[in-house]
Amino acid sequence: MEGQQLQQLLNPQRLKSLQEWMQKSSITLTQVNGQRKYGGPPPGWRGPVPGPGCEVFISQIPRDVYEDRLIPLFQSIGTIYEFRLMMNFSGQNRGFAYAKYGDPLTASTAVLTLHHYRLPEGGCLTVRNSTEKRQLRLGDLPTSINQVELLRMLRMMSEGVEEVLLKMAGPKGREFVALVNYSSHYAASMAKKVLVQAFRKQYGISITVKWMSFSKSKHVDETGEDDRFTPPVLNPLPKPSITPxxxxxxxxxxxxxxxxxxxxxxxxxxxxxxxxxxxxxxxxxxxxxxxxxxxxxxxxxxxxxxxxxxxxxxxxxxxxxxxxxxxxxxxxxxxxxxxxxxxxxxxxxxxxxxxxxxxxxxxxxxxxxxxxxxx
Structure with a gap:
């Protein structure tokens, strides 16, 4: 009975087209933790690992549309470093995916070109920049700690630490906090899960660990998190004049x-x-x-x-x-x-x-x- 229900959920012709495309193009897709991934890096990639702003978030994908349709479409904008299609247990996609390019401007071009793109199979894609949040805020730190020491401690406890910035915060500037940049959203997520316990166990320190919040104005994206930033000291730069x-x-x-x-x-x-x-x-x-x-x-x-x-x-x-x-x-x-x-x-x-x-x-x-x- 379950097999019959699964066959009703999946479109055999679409699955056949996916398999034929994979064989013809020699594409390898890897199933990992509820997602199917291509690349990261793809074969022949020679550039560095893309930094912030290179990934786009794709939603409103019909449930029986797969990589054979999506990857060539987004490759038409530029070379893809990684493509991740979210999957459920039935073999259907979950309606959203991520495409990562080599630089932020190519990603922005994908948003400009493919947002509201209408697929031949039906459905209209929504494409926007992904947040890729990768900065944590560590609070309640001892005032005696220095930046070099904290960087060394964090790299022992978590992977992907790129840099640490210390500053005084709070209403009266009495709180000692650290802004920690990680190499990826995944690395920051893993660190967020372990740092509180690691500091308490290894150093007897009770700290707080939160995602860095950039603005009180909400701009919610696929993670439900804030993506806009207004510098705490400078006012926002003026908007451009009529002449570009x-x-x-x-x-x-x-x-x-x-x-x-x-x-x-x-x-x-x-x-x-x-x-x-x-x-x-x-x-x-x-x-x-x-x-x-x-x-x-x-x-x-x-x-x-x-x-x-x-x-x-x-x-x-x-x-x-x-x-x-x-x-x-x-x-x-x-x-x-x-x-x-x-x-x-x-x-x-x-x-x-x-x-x-x-x-x-x-x-x-x-x-x-x-x-x-x-x-």
Missing amino acids: PHLHPQPLLHDVPPHPLIQPFFRAAGGPAGLRDETMPRAPVNQDAVSQLQWICELHRLGTPQYEVRFHRTSSDGFLYFNFKVLVPGLLFPLNGVIQILPGTSIQAMKAEVYRAAAEQVIQTMCKVSNLRPF
Whole structure:
């Protein structure tokens, strides 16, 4: 009886098409914990493991549509690093999946192109950026602990720890907390399950472990968690003007202000207080904003800026709006904002344009907070 019910749930022709596609394309699918996975990495992958902002969340998938239809569709946007289709015990999909690309802009292009895509089998897909939350907030830490020691302790207790930032928090700044970045959402989830008990057992310390909450404004996605971020010190960057950044000449940072004047920004942002004493040399001429921001961060030993870009919307006049978040490792919080561009001739060209506009806003914000004239 159960076998007959299962046959009624599954479409034999769809299952046959899936098997034929797998044989023809030499695709390997692995069943793991309620999901069927391709790649992670796929055969022949040569790039690094994709970072934040590279994954899209796909929902409203008909229950008898499988990877033979979905993977080629999302590969038409760009090379897929990993594809995960959620499955139930009956062999049906659970109606949602995740596709991870090599960079955030390709993921945003997938959202722009395939959101509301109508499948030939019926059904209209919903595609949006995945949250991929991977940052934990550790509270009630002893004030005597230092960042290097805490990083060592966390790496002994959990996998995938990338960096740790310590700061004072709470209404009166009396609570000592740590923001811990992990290499993946899975690594952060596993750590969240074990850290409280591990600290109590190994060090006799009772701490709290929570997902990092980025804003009081709710923007709920597939995990039911908050995905928007407003920096605790800086106000949100202003929205772009009517003219998109690439339609007018971009000023270059020909002369970065002397170091003593730019220090207020780093103190306000929680960055290192002991910066270099000498006056900063002139920035390299004729380099774009991405190179200039990298140069500033290297000069102050703040680390390499990390960009996260997400497609937001298309305006009626054809401009593409992107939300961006730039994390400078030496600062306690990312800098975020909104930029707009016109569609480019290729994904790589659009990616470069978005990153340039984001870097320029970050430089201007750093100078603005320091009461400086950026150019």
